[in-house]
Amino acid sequence: MSGSTGSPTTGRAAAAGGVTPETLKDYYAQMVLIRSFELRASEMYQRAKIGGYCHLNLGEEATVVGLMAALRPSDYLFTTYRDHGYALSRGLGAGRIMAELFGKATGVSGGRGGSMHLFDQKARMLGGYGIVGGQIPPATGAALALTYRGGPGPEAEAVMCLMGDGTTNIGAFHESLNLAALWHLPIVYVIINNQLGMGTPVEKAAAEPELYKRGCSYRMPGVRVHGGDVMAVREAAAAALDLARTQRQPSILEAMSYRLRGHSVVDPAKYRSQEDTQQARDEDPVPAFRAQLIESGVLDDDSATAIEADAERQVAAAVAFADESPDPEVADLFVHAYATPVAGTPHRLPGDPVISVPADDPGDVPDEGGRS
Amino acid sequence: MSGSTGSPTTGRAAAAGGVTPETLKDYYAQMVLIRSFELRASEMYQRAKIGGYCHLNLGEEATVVGLMAALRPSDYLFTTYRDHGYALSRGLGAGRIMAELFGKATGVSGGRGGSMHLFDQKARMLGGYGIVGGQIPPATGAALALTYRGGPGPEAEAVMCLMGDGTTNIGAFHESLNLAALWHLPIVYVIINNQLGMGTPVEKAAAEPELYKRGCSYRMPGVRVHGGDVMAVREAAAAALDLARTQRQPSILEAMSYRLRGHSVVDPAKYRSQEDTQQARDEDPVPAFRAQLIESGVLDDDSATAIEADAERQVAAAVAFADESPDPEVADLFVHAYATPVAGTPHRLPGDPVISVPADDPGDVPDEGGRS
Amino acid sequence: MSEMTYREALRSTLRREMQRDDSVVLLGEEIGVFEGSYKITSGLLAEFGETRVRDTPIAEEGFIGAGIGMAMLGMRPVVEVMTINFTLLAIDQIVNHAAKIYAMFGGQVAVPMVIRTPGGGGQQLAATHSQNLEVWYAHVPGLKVVAPSNPADAKALLTASIRDDDPVLFLENLALYNTKGEVPDGEQVGEIGKAAVAKPGTDVTVVSYSRATLIALEVARQFEKQGVSVEVVDLRSLRPLDRETVCASVRKTSRAVVLEDDWLTYGVGAELAATIQEGAFDYLDAPVRRVAAAEIPLPYAKPLENAALPTADDLTKVINEVLDATRFTG
Amino acid sequence: MSEMTYREALRSTLRREMQRDDSVVLLGEEIGVFEGSYKITSGLLAEFGETRVRDTPIAEEGFIGAGIGMAMLGMRPVVEVMTINFTLLAIDQIVNHAAKIYAMFGGQVAVPMVIRTPGGGGQQLAATHSQNLEVWYAHVPGLKVVAPSNPADAKALLTASIRDDDPVLFLENLALYNTKGEVPDGEQVGEIGKAAVAKPGTDVTVVSYSRATLIALEVARQFEKQGVSVEVVDLRSLRPLDRETVCASVRKTSRAVVLEDDWLTYGVGAELAATIQEGAFDYLDAPVRRVAAAEIPLPYAKPLENAALPTADDLTKVINEVLDATRFTG
């Protein structure tokens, strides 16, 4: 990472040199899997299999895969509510992710979190977060924790914290980046600049809309990368992570990306112009990468189609798994109430009395309430 | 204001040209009044006439007077808990200020606010605020309100919002400056950089310790000025206010200043080194300005001494006024509970019943509670 | 009278007050171009323009705090916060500033602002997006908190809130926006601090507010068929709290149940039970019971969410328990 | 046993736990070089160094949130917030994150962190610096809230809080720091969720916590001289709340008064009164009464502050009223 730059760096060079065809195929397969998954999630939402809010990574596949390619299993990831693609690329498994969206007991968060709150302790994916900017302070704290584990170095662990463009305007961004810079924390703040926060264009929300520059207030370097170019994203992310690992220099990585649909599946995005939408379609990273790989001979139409069919199969299997999975038991409503249960922890269902009134002597009643 | 600069600008030139001796004498008188007032406040605190927290402007007199000299009566001021000097220079009157510190009914906030919360609606001093950064969003909103009153121009009203160096690390700073830049608000954010937030040096708190640069994240210009030079401060503040008035360009003004004592009157400041303390004394702006005015013939020793004696007299009179003033009436405890009183507003003292239980019929009981 | 939704009652009231008074300005995320997350402000940007309907960045503390400053200079900002959960990011401005500026500065400047925000769970929005934290605000002197349950009250109380000189937290609810009701035409200025007897009755009092009142009314109608007369007191205002109306009702019925959407312990119902046992002690035939949400971060999965939130069945069960405990025979 | 101040009990407990467990790390404003606003951490920087005793910028949301992330990675941060008033700047992190992460992510990761903070008025710090907002946190599932009233409990409960795997809000009080008491030597791990009968009695129960317990005990001693036997229940823990101990006491005494430092309406005492009227309904001879602060942004002026805060006299008066109402004759 060579300091700040205004023009998106390109990864074509990287794609050409030193990357095996298998790797490129794998990235394409991941992108296609995300695409298929998100389209199916949207469908399942319309069919009321998924509830609540549901935010998709459609259009952001190259960014997602590039970032996850650079992140090592030993690194930690904190992300936003727009998290399905990250969970897929991080290897949480389409079935367990879809099951979470369906609110099933087999879901990655046991059905407690839903679409916005995918989590996997083993995969070190420490959560999707629904409060804008809410993930930034904990991610920063995770990076702080790493400094107690050992010194910097090429093998050191690091944290990647994702956020949207609109999120850079919230106080937690400022407080956290300042701490990270001050304390030399091994963290990369990735801003997925899809140019919109819901319906608000970045220029109407951020007085410095070139977001990679916003580290200036903390003497923190930043780069901008073309988010539609998976190799460029991977390269930039690897460089930023390297800086974090070896020098404990936190930095900003801004990925210029594009949201193909509305903010969430229920948003028709009426506020977007025809041209805007057309441009999005023209720059769609999935067909673009396909064409690129075919052009460079890594794929041909058949092998590409096979990858796509496989993704469809995986997603269909994920839906079947989710469908067949059991709901969480109501009897388990309170199992995760506290990590350390103590006397008096309330286990009441609505309408239960606050206390069981003794017929005679109160005796010893460790837990409160009635039915569970 | 000619954009960002790293070296403090100097106001000697300004002091030399275009400023009447009367003005210079007045500034000296104001500085001396603040000095006397603060020393006496400290004494009154030790004598338990003042309670709570009490933060002094000792060492910051040139900054205070320079800023207030640039602020017009039609402008609005929001400041911190370190507010006595500003209130004095804004003309709230030493007696009413001391009375507030004494918690008297004649105080500028009716004895409700105390040292940290000086306020005067007519003087457009819209408050000292005790929550670090708490004043920044309301000050920004006041500037927003001004845009509904009329267009920019040399006579337009503006807002000055003061804060300490340590305050630039809090979320409200970021959110507010972004709004001001985005919406082109007529406001100047003044950072009084006394190089310490309580015991924490600015370098240990701000990853960009050159605080005037922190507008970069909002494309907001900033300048740094030597806070010990009253004319330089006045000039820089006038320029920043002019930018706000005529172009609705918000900006940062950083005044490099010095806290002569501890954070508040009860802090012995043991964490400060001998050299540090010595430097503070050497650069004390009050004797420095005195010497400068004598050197330039504006004052001689007698006239300076007369000014100092007058300040002492004013402060003595303020103490007498505060001493003689009545306490607020306990019967008035609830007079400012709500601006629009409505049915059921609680007027209970501790121990009053929550409701007067009727002997027979509940009847009509508009206000709650008993004794008042 | 016209029938309209709660949403339309809010929208038309905002419009009316904006037409009436130039100093009424709307601020919030996505209220303009996007027309509001829940479309309350739909059409207002087109009618009033960008300065009256101001889209903000995601900066709750910044723009709520800015509303305070505007109010101090005499404007009447109406700030929309997408849900009550996000008010937490601005709570220092609301509680340490908006609520205190009038009193702390000796009554020199008022803060006439309204914070409109919906609360409530039941939409599978999971733990951080489903809270009912109104009791926090209702605890704070200097604030007023209103929580209308129907379109007519929404209109009357929003009008009153905008014209009130104090900061008002105006609590809405996701589940109420599409509910319909008759709304009187013309200007309607409600009285903040007054509860309503939403349905008179003689045998048991149910106290509730906001969405819960709809459930209470439905349950009351069911009981009516069985010959049990339930009085429903709709608080409408949580601060000030109309203790007189609540206690007068219980002095009549001798039995009380609170239905609330928030968590039981230290919830709104705690104050009601405490108030009733003090204000109607000699009249009470059984303890005041509370029907509230299970005390757990609300899970996403529908069966768990359903189990955790209070329902008509829960209320019915508890009313029956209270009737049984007092050997009610009708 | 040794006599020590509440402050020293906290300090020595922090020290002991830091010696015992490397993952215990202190974070906060001015806790290192300045040795703490109220000197609780005095000497610890010198002993443990900068990484274990970390001074932070003024960024409550940032550093409390950072504590959460540290805890998620297995550390045990103990965060000091100068006063509870400033926790409002971080409440989104505390309530929407620390309190929810364990349950919302299906029990995969715990958040073992302690937030130590003093509350309370009475020092003329005026409206924004004198609040008792603990009831807000006590309302929130996922949090634990403890509020010890004496040095021994401070030691035992701080130890327990640090070793507990959930986020604990550890409430201190400015007026308690210099109070003294006997503290058992050696390791003491208290039980979160258990109230104590601080003084047994038979005629009336006073329920309180934190600083208020000291007043309750003083008043109880006065009544003892007049032949009235007052039982004082010291809650110690506000969440979970030990309803059993409270109700068992009132079933014995038939009379209850709550003494609390917060505002009356929707305060801690509301839950206690609600709980008691439900859990001891048939035993109560008079309504549960609450002695709490006047509902006003606390003024600076001493006479007004004194009038607004509950005192021993107020408690005495209300106990007498309750005794009179029940025709108590001793």
Ligand SMILES: Cc1ncc(C[n+]2csc(CCOP(=O)(O)OP(=O)(O)O)c2C)c(N)n1
């Ligand atoms: C504190 C807070 N305020 C508002 C919201 C509602 N909200 C959810 S997503 C969103 C837009 C975020 O935009 P951006 O950061 O650009 O991310 P994107 O959705 O584009 O990925 C908003 C306003 C929220 N969840 N949290």
Ligand SMILES: Cc1ncc(C[n+]2csc(CCOP(=O)(O)OP(=O)(O)O)c2C)c(N)n1
């Ligand atoms: C939100 C908040 N956190 C902490 C404090 C305690 N506090 C009061 S003043 C202060 C230091 C502020 O330093 P600075 O901004 O440099 O202003 P100075 O006191 O030097 O004028 C702190 C930490 C507070 N009042 N508010």
Ligand SMILES: [Mg+2]
């Ligand atoms: Mg975006």
Ligand SMILES: [Mg+2]
């Ligand atoms: Mg400072």
